[in-house]
Amino acid sequence: MIASxxxxxxxxxxxxSSVGFDLVNVFFGLIAVVAIAAALKMVSTANVxxxxxxxxxxxxxxxxxxxxxxxxxxAATQVLVYLGAIMVLMLFGVMLTRAKIGxxxxxxxxxxxxxxxxxxxxxxxxxxxxxxxxxxQKIPNDNYAPIQTEAVANEIFSTYIVPFEALSVLLLAALxxxxxxxxxx
Amino acid sequence: xxxxxxxxxxxxxxCIGVYGVLVRKNGVLVLMSIELILNAVNINLVAFGTxxxxxxxxxxxLFVIAVAAAEVGVGLAIVLLIYRNRRSIDVSEAxxxxx
Numbered sequence: 273m274i275a276s277x278x279x280x281x282x283x284x285x286x287x288x289s290s291v292g293f294d295l296v297n298v299f300f301g302l303i304a305v306v307a308i309a310a311a312l313k314m315v316s317t318a319n320v321x322x323x324x325x326x327x328x329x330x331x332x333x334x335x336x337x338x339x340x341x342x343x344x345x346x347a348a349t350q351v352l353v354y355l356g357a358i359m360v361l362m363l364f365g366v367m368l369t370r371a372k373i374g375x376x377x378x379x380x381x382x383x384x385x386x387x388x389x390x391x392x393x394x395x396x397x398x399x400x401x402x403x404x405x406x407x408x409q410k411i412p413n414d415n416y417a418p419i420q421t422e423a424v425a426n427e428i429f430s431t432y433i434v435p436f437e438a439l440s441v442l443l444l445a446a447l448x449x450x451x452x453x454x455x456x457x
Numbered sequence: 458x459x460x461x462x463x464x465x466x467x468x469x470x471x472c473i474g475v476y477g478v479l480v481r482k483n484g485v486l487v488l489m490s491i492e493l494i495l496n497a498v499n500i501n502l503v504a505f506g507t508x509x510x511x512x513x514x515x516x517x518x519l520f521v522i523a524v525a526a527a528e529v530g531v532g533l534a535i536v537l538l539i540y541r542n543r544r545s546i547d548v549s550e551a552x553x554x555x556x
Contacts, residue, residue, distance in 0.1 A: 315477035341507040346515045365485045365533045369540045387480035391472040398468040415510045423512040446527035454534040
């Protein structure tokens with residue numbers, strides 16, 4: 273039954289991606305505006321806790337972009353790992369370093385224009401090369417159908433099994449390292 | 458949809474993240490900006506995966522998410538250590554290696 277439901281959902285998505293093509297674009301525009309505005313507020317706000325909450329908005333927008341791209345498993349992982357675990361860690365970091373509740377004065381370097389210059393230059397170079405290389409390439413409409421989690425799992429446990437095992441060792445090393453670094457002697 | 462709208466969106470997020478890393482003094486805020494950069498890269502990976510109709514893009518994005526989790530764990534431990542030793546997480550004051 274679940275399989276047939278999935279098939280109906282797939283068919284509907286395919287219909288949507290051909291009929292409601294403009295609608296997807298509208299949603300992408302909305303998400304992009306929200307994400308960029310929140311990111312700008314995150315790097316400019318004078319309140320550390322607010323910065324963490326703006327980061328939360330950016331991360332959820334990125335999860336929404338994954339859904340638009342049909343990457344459901346990546347979206348679910350983004351919500352679980354980033355919104356769930358990493359944001360809690362960040363807020364713990366804010367709490368344990370006793371950040372002030374409210375505005376702080378000394379959060380930025382004085383020479384902000386250097387950062388602005390570097391950011392704009394990088395964006396100019398990247399934007400130019402992206403437009404030059406991928407100017408009018410479109411994502412084929414069929415590709416918006418969700419990539420099944422089964423396909424992702426097959427890739428991980430066949431082609432990418434060695435990186436996957438290396439990753440588990442890395443996580444173990446990070447766990448031990450964090451405990452060793454942070455414990456009190 | 459154009460492939461470029463995703464790539465340029467991610468380029469904008471990446472540049473904002475770089476600005477944050479360069480300008481912020483607070484250690485936790487620097488870590489948050491690094492998270493922003495990693496997310497921008499992930500959008501690229503997933504967009505190219507969808508462009509080619511393959512699951513590999515998503516797989517790499519998942520790997521990046523796992524590495525980011527490890528990075529935040531160790532990074533926050535280091536920030537906490539700096540705070541414990543110096544009573545401040547201002548990264549501009551942690552300059553013992555400066556010649």
